[in-house]
Amino acid sequence: MMNKALRVRNTEVMFLFRTVIRDIYEQLLAYQCQKRVTVYRGQVLSIVEYKKLEKSCGSIISLNSFLSTSLNRIIAEGFVQRNMHLCASGDYVAVIFEIEADPAVVCMKNDKTKKNRLPFAQIDELSYYGEGESEVLFMLGSIFRLNEIISHDQSSSSSSSSSLLLSADPTTSIIIRMTLCSDDDDNDLKQLYDHHLKNEYDRKETNLLSLGDVLRNMGKFDLAEKYYCRWLSELPSNDPSLGVLYQRLGMVANAKGEYNTSLEWYQKSLEITVKTRPSDYANIGITHNNIGNVHRNNNDRGRALESYNRAVSLFKQAHDESHPHLASFYNNIGTIYQKEKKYFEALEFYEKSLAIDNKHLPPDHPDLGTSYNNIGTVHRGLGHYDLALDHCNRSLKIRLKSLPAQHPSIAMTYENIGLVYEDKVELKQALTYMKKAQTIYEVALPFNHPYVVKIKNDVKRVEDKF
Structure with a gap:
């Protein structure tokens, strides 16, 4: 049940299992393997899963569940043989994972930056199955380099590019060779990982507020609201963190399109901050x-611009012109000018925002995706369609890399690309991207959310043009 919840990202079940996960982690630390091992895992994969692994050859991959392996290759092969009948349909393929794991890669050291977060251990004496399995268990989230994929009868000296075709013989298993890595390994997302870990989730305490923050950033607004409200019910009426919690509830309500409720939460937060910390210009x-x-989303552009300018004015009293938060303020001012079709003014503020973000953020941070998306939409308004597609595609590349697959921001970029193609009268392309956006919006947002309503109208409009 727990591993399934981890695989499908069922946050509620994962939360219920949090103490179990922690206990397993502590035991893996206590029994951490002390020498290099080679372990095996037999598995029957769907063709879709296998193709994803093929495309990842030579890259870093991370597993979002515990990984059970064996020191005994025969055990892994036996599992494959018992399930080989699944491969007869041609929809599945049998594989043997062969994993090299060196404890020096993840061992504890005095240097805090080398702290072991992802242990692995031989668990025979702890396991229900006993010594017969020769089981080695890897912590969830373990990171591996996928070195090569080779057919059973190939030698280990085969090409590591390994874009191999599936064997026509379903009884022939495929070997997938991987090496355990640390989270310090050089990979494309390392800067983004470090930024989030150190700057956005580096809290001394993990609680319902921090869990809500993670869910909100994943676009799971209903679940985030649930945990925020649960945290609210546990806090005393004079708790100093209430102002922060009201802010989060305001953000979730705004994301869900509940604008009046959002304003009420923000007003409560503002009253607490002004009363308790009147010189805290940054948070105010x-x-x-x-x-x-909220005013912008509610189409009250005048009040929105007034609030944004007040934010910039207050923030300048506490920080310099290049403070990271000002990037967000400038971006928001740009959106107001864009809605008023003042495209050159909008472009000026978007580029100011992008310049600040480029100073402070790693190259694949979602905020950069937002900037490129917005600049793309301005170029669309100016009729610069090639520039619009260029910026929107840069946004899409970043968002696909740094956000969950069903995040509303990804849908927004798909929608904007579709609108550019509609303007270019390339209707087939337009409809393809709009339907991708619609699929995500309908999963991520309430059925009556303004974004869901709008994308349905966009799709119908383009379909009527065929």
Whole structure:
């Protein structure tokens, strides 16, 4: 049940299992393997899963569940043989994972930056199955380099590019060779990982508030709201963190299209901050910026611009012109000018925002995706369709890399690309991207959310043009 919840990202079940996960982690630390091992896992994969692994050859992959393996290759092969009948349909393929794991890669050291977060251990004496399995268990989230995929009868000296075709013989298993890596390994997402870990999730305490923050950033707004409200019910009425919690509830309500509710939460947050920390210009400015977001989403551009300018003014009293938060404020001012079709003014503020973000953020951060998306939409308004597609595609590449697959921001970029193709009268392309957007919006947002309503109208409009 727990591994299934981890695989499909069922956050509620994962939360219920949090103490179990922690206990397993502590035991893996206590029994960490002390020498290099080669372990095996027999598995029957769907063709879709296998093709994804093929495309990842030579890259870093991470597993979102515990990985059970064996020191005994015969055990892994036996599992494959018992399930080989599944391969007869041609929809599945049998594979043997062969994994090299060196404890020096993940061992504990005095240097805090080398802290072991992902242990692995031989668990024979702890396991229900006993010594017969020779089981080695890897912590969830373990990171591997996928070195090569070779057919059973190939030698280990075969090409590591390994874009191999599936064997026509379903009884022939395929060997997938991997090496355990640390999270310090050089990979494309390392800078993004470090930024989030150190700057956005580096809290001394993990609680319902921090869990809500993760869910909100994943676009799971209903679940985030659930945990925020649960945290609210546990806090005393004079708790100093209430102002922050009200902010989060305002963000979720805004994301769900519940604008009046969002304003009520932000107003509560503002009252607490002004009363308890009147010189905290930064947080007061952030609240005014968030209030501006609600007014903008509610099509009250005048009040939105007023709130954004107040945020910039307050923030400048506390920080310099290149502070990271000002990037968000400038971006929001740009959106107001864009809605008023003042495209050159919008472009000026979007580029100011992008310049600040480029100073502070790793190259695949979602905020950069937002900037490129917005600049693309301005170029669309100016009739610069090639520039619009260029910026929107840069946005899409970043968002697909840094956000969950069903995040509303990905849908937004798909929608904007579709609109550019519609303007170019390339209707087939337009409809393809709009339907991708619609699929995500309908999964991620309530059925009556303004974004869901709009994308349905967009799709119908393009379909009527055929």
